[in-house]
Amino acid sequence: MRPYRMLTIVLFVFLFAGLAGSARAAVSIWDMGEVTGPSGLPDPLVQYMLDQVTTGQVMQYDRSLAGEIPVWVDGDWYTIATRYTYAGESIQKTTSYVGQHMQGLGLDVEYHIWDDDTNPNVIGEITGLYEPQDIFIIGGHLDDVPGVPGADDNASGSVATLVAADILSQYNWGCTLRFAFWTGEEQWLLGSTAYAERAYQNGENILGYLNLDMIGWNTPTSSPDIDLIYNASMPPTQVLAQLFADVVDGYQLDLIPQLIDDPWGGSDHLPFWDFGYTSILAIEDNSDFNPYYHEAGDSPDHLDQAYFTDFVKASLGTFVHMTGCLIPRGLGTISGEVTSAESGSPIEDTDLLFQSSLGKSFSTLTGPQGVYSQTLVVDTYTVTASAYGYLSQVVSGVQIITDTVTHQDFSLQTAPSYTVSGTVSEIDRGSPLFARLIFNGTPVSTWTDPATGSYQVELPQGVYTVTVQSDFYRYQERLLTIDQPQTQDFSLQRLGCILLVDDDQDIPDVRSGYTETLDLLQVSYDIWDTETDGSPVSQDLSGYPAVVWFTGAARSTTLYTGDEASLASYLDDGGNLFLSSQDYLFDKGLDSFGSSYFHIDDYVSDVGQLDVVGLNVFDGLGPYHLFFPFTDLSDMLIPAAEAQIAFAGKTTVPALSYSGESFKTVFLALPFEAIGQAADRTAILSRTLEFFGGCEHPQILVDPLNIELQVESGQTSSAGFLMRNVGSGLLTFTITSTQAVPWLSFTPPSGSLLPSSSQLITVVFDASQLSLGVYTTTLEINSSSQDQVVVVLPVTLTVTAPVYVINLPLMIKE
Numbered sequence: 001m002r003p004y005r006m007l008t009i010v011l012f013v014f015l016f017a018g019l020a021g022s023a024r025a026a027v028s029i030w031d032m033g034e035v036t037g038p039s040g041l042p043d044p045l046v047q048y049m050l051d052q053v054t055t056g057q058v059m060q061y062d063r064s065l066a067g068e069i070p071v072w073v074d075g076d077w078y079t080i081a082t083r084y085t086y087a088g089e090s091i092q093k094t095t096s097y098v099g100q101h102m103q104g105l106g107l108d109v110e111y112h113i114w115d116d117d118t119n120p121n122v123i124g125e126i127t128g129l130y131e132p133q134d135i136f137i138i139g140g141h142l143d144d145v146p147g148v149p150g151a152d153d154n155a156s157g158s159v160a161t162l163v164a165a166d167i168l169s170q171y172n173w174g175c176t177l178r179f180a181f182w183t184g185e186e187q188w189l190l191g192s193t194a195y196a197e198r199a200y201q202n203g204e205n206i207l208g209y210l211n212l213d214m215i216g217w218n219t220p221t222s223s224p225d226i227d228l229i230y231n232a233s234m235p236p237t238q239v240l241a242q243l244f245a246d247v248v249d250g251y252q253l254d255l256i257p258q259l260i261d262d263p264w265g266g267s268d269h270l271p272f273w274d275f276g277y278t279s280i281l282a283i284e285d286n287s288d289f290n291p292y293y294h295e296a297g298d299s300p301d302h303l304d305q306a307y308f309t310d311f312v313k314a315s316l317g318t319f320v321h322m323t324g325c326l327i328p329r330g331l332g333t334i335s336g337e338v339t340s341a342e343s344g345s346p347i348e349d350t351d352l353l354f355q356s357s358l359g360k361s362f363s364t365l366t367g368p369q370g371v372y373s374q375t376l377v378v379d380t381y382t383v384t385a386s387a388y389g390y391l392s393q394v395v396s397g398v399q400i401i402t403d404t405v406t407h408q409d410f411s412l413q414t415a416p417s418y419t420v421s422g423t424v425s426e427i428d429r430g431s432p433l434f435a436r437l438i439f440n441g442t443p444v445s446t447w448t449d450p451a452t453g454s455y456q457v458e459l460p461q462g463v464y465t466v467t468v469q470s471d472f473y474r475y476q477e478r479l480l481t482i483d484q485p486q487t488q489d490f491s492l493q494r495l496g497c498i499l500l501v502d503d504d505q506d507i508p509d510v511r512s513g514y515t516e517t518l519d520l521l522q523v524s525y526d527i528w529d530t531e532t533d534g535s536p537v538s539q540d541l542s543g544y545p546a547v548v549w550f551t552g553a554a555r556s557t558t559l560y561t562g563d564e565a566s567l568a569s570y571l572d573d574g575g576n577l578f579l580s581s582q583d584y585l586f587d588k589g590l591d592s593f594g595s596s597y598f599h600i601d602d603y604v605s606d607v608g609q610l611d612v613v614g615l616n617v618f619d620g621l622g623p624y625h626l627f628f629p630f631t632d633l634s635d636m637l638i639p640a641a642e643a644q645i646a647f648a649g650k651t652t653v654p655a656l657s658y659s660g661e662s663f664k665t666v667f668l669a670l671p672f673e674a675i676g677q678a679a680d681r682t683a684i685l686s687r688t689l690e691f692f693g694g695c696e697h698p699q700i701l702v703d704p705l706n707i708e709l710q711v712e713s714g715q716t717s718s719a720g721f722l723m724r725n726v727g728s729g730l731l732t733f734t735i736t737s738t739q740a741v742p743w744l745s746f747t748p749p750s751g752s753l754l755p756s757s758s759q760l761i762t763v764v765f766d767a768s769q770l771s772l773g774v775y776t777t778t779l780e781i782n783s784s785s786q787d788q789v790v791v792v793l794p795v796t797l798t799v800t801a802p803v804y805v806i807n808l809p810l811m812i813k814e
Helices: 009-019 044-051 055-065 089-104 151-168 190-201 235-250 269-274 305-323 512-521 561-572 584-588 592-597 678-692
Strands: 071-073 076-078 108-112 121-126 131-141 175-182 205-212 225-230 256-261 279-284 331-340 351-356 361-365 371-377 379-386 393-400 405-407 410-412 417-426 436-439 445-447 454-460 462-469 476-482 490-492 498-502 525-529 546-550 576-580 600-604 611-614 636-639 644-648 655-659 664-668 700-703 707-712 716-725 731-737 744-747 750-753 758-766 773-783 789-800
Touching: 044 305, 055 151, 055 305, 071 089, 089 108, 089 121, 089 151, 089 175, 108 190, 121 190, 131 151, 131 305, 151 175, 151 205, 151 305, 175 190, 175 305, 190 269, 190 561, 205 235, 205 269, 205 305, 225 235, 235 256, 235 279, 235 305, 269 279, 279 305, 331 379, 331 393, 351 371, 361 371, 371 379, 393 405, 393 410, 417 476, 436 454, 445 454, 454 462, 476 490, 498 512, 512 525, 512 678, 546 561, 546 678, 561 576, 561 592, 576 678, 584 592, 592 600, 636 655, 644 664, 664 678, 700 773, 700 789, 707 716, 707 758, 716 750, 750 758
Parallel strands: 131 175, 131 205, 205 279, 225 256, 331 405, 331 410, 417 490, 498 525, 498 546, 546 576, 576 664, 707 789
Antiparallel strands: 071 076, 108 121, 121 175, 225 279, 331 371, 351 361, 351 379, 379 393, 417 454, 436 445, 436 462, 462 476, 600 636, 611 644, 644 655, 655 664, 700 716, 716 758, 731 750, 731 773, 744 758, 773 789
């Protein structure tokens, strides 16, 4: 189905307004270096594959899916009456037919249930032999609309996918190939959206998706044009479209490709764009549109069989070339053991890197016994063995032979160690920072001395990435080559009070409503634009006292599940979130994040709001009349018992607040920017920051972390601990004991500390009235900025017997 091809401009804008803009940062970027370019065309083996595509087979599959001839499914013959997603038995039989067909070819088949078990997506898979994490997909939607055969829309794209599975299942592949049949496309891409989002959530490395939709119609005697739809804001999509055109030319197929930049999509490639994956749509020419679209005349007899067959061949050839992982030469295995040169003991978790003569790289790790094994394409390799604490060893000229195990052992020398030291300070003032340094890929991490910002570690020779983290400061990473003692100093930039996440997709751009407000508040803030920066991960959010996130008029991909996971981690660590989004719930539905962090019990979409008045957190604010810069699609919220109403409309609740043990949230199911007056918006954000605890936060550091002292019976002694404020705000503290014990006192019991200052707390132990034994209690340090105990300090007193010293006169014999 191609709804954008049939609608007027007015309806086009209405339906797709939420889908404009470039996609966010991809899970991975398709490496075009894997693709055989025009100079590699035609490839004899690929030509052999294309020669297996026959018009007879293409039309038999199409007639089967269009219901003209029966299919063999579930052990019997069945005629497909309709492929409508909600047709019950008929769509279930259709999905079972394509799934069982692929199982018969030896493919692993998943029935991906996104709605119910009658209408799943069906995905066949050939798992890659040496790079299974790299995934390429060919597919199209299997469903149609009621009462039509759907021979072109879209039995044709499904036919090409079946033919590709038939032919490509005969070969070995280094990467993973998937053959996808989507349902729910005619209901606006439901099946493919669910699949692409799940892939994004799981971090799947989908490097390319070739979407085929309506590839069988061409008016007789007309020019055999085809449209290749790409998105110019995602450059790899244009490269993939050009590859398709090069395949048509290189294999001399009777088609005329036209590359078209159309970011609106209109088919199942669109969800893959939305989640940052490279994809194109291959489709028949729009200027020669099928007159039987969504009608009973969309039958196999009306298709151009030669055009259809060449389109299938072009799709197959493009898919093979875009993967770049066909294994034509066979496979072999390399195995061996990695041991210490000094002791001979096995080295676990050694990284083995295999680099082929063609420039491809593969890797594996040794197990607990230092043993490794890796399947590789027949070639000559350079193998590098690297393990923490050892010098790397490189062996060149390792031959991998078909169906043969090559044995290669490694004996690694212990690496010399060197001292790395330095300081961590604030970039503006040069003040020392209490920071953590994590040397990635090693067991080494350390903290700086908060008084001086200094640190020192010992690291074996090697190359490491160090991450430096300090609360309220932007983390820093640096690549270090450790081959001598060295000094590495770090200066960290202080974070703003607020991270402002601009997620409005610029349809329209409403950022100024927020920046103007924050400027009036004179609050420091940093801007994160999802259009240019991608989605912020938890490390990007960490350290900010508050995150303000807005989605404007965006009606889809408002918050990815990955965004919710990052926000959940940030909130669990003590963050605070203000979210303004009228379509977050419309897009995501009420999921665990909405119920757990906003405490929404239920909602009604698109109720609309004209006037609101503040309650509870916003008590005394308003009433405000709303002026929408776009269509008013505000929602009504039904709060759970733990939430409070933040704003109320005349008949509905459009905003909630929640105060948890470690975090606080405010959710506006209406656009904050619709509050027209800057002074009113300022009052709301000011109250929000007050609710969140403000921008300045003290942080207590205590040294030592426990106090233990031995005191003789009948005596009194003292010890102490140093309390530092390594945060950014004034620290007002109180110290209490969990038990009223007569043998312990401390001074001062309360006080204040400026940022970067310290206070020695003296603890007095009185054993004058105690018997011999061990006595324990706990000191709790409370901060006025946090409604909870922030430091717990165990205290142990051991009362010992007195030691008597007897002085005897010295007798000297004359």
